[in-house]
Amino acid sequence: MPGRTSYTPDELESCRDAADGLLAAWQANGVEDETLENLVFTQAVVALDAWFVHRLRDMAGVDGNARNEVRVLADSVVANDGVLRVEGPLAWVPERTVLGLAVGDDVMVTADGYERLAAAYLDAISDTFVTPVG
16 A cells, blocks of 8 residues: 555544543553553553554654654564664654654553553644645
8 A cells, every 4th residue: 555645534533432442441440560551551552563563664754753663662562572763864863752752662551651642642743644625
C-alpha cells in the first residue's frame, strides 16, 4: 500500500474509541499486576501504531514527537526484543518524549503512560493527517 497523507475523522475516532475502550476495561477490572499491565499496554502501543501504519514518515518530522514515538516504540517491541532503538535521522531526546524512554531502555508501558501517549499521538495524527469534513 502506498504511503498515506491523510486519514478521515472517522478513522481517527475509531482508533480513539478503541484506545479509550481498552483503558476503561482495564480500569473497570482493577487489575494490579505490573507484569500484565506492561504486556497489555506495550502491545496496545503496537496496535496503536498499526491504525496509521501507512502514514508518510516525511510528514512526521525528525524529532521525538508522539507520531514518531509510537512508531519507534512499536518497532522496538516487534523487531528489537522490546529494547528501545531509534533508526534513521530522528533527533531522539527522551525528555521531549511522552514516556521519557532512552535508547537501550526496555520498553515498558503502564496504563497511565499509554493513556498519555495515545492522547498525544492521536492529537498529533489529527493535526498532521486528518482532513476536516465539510
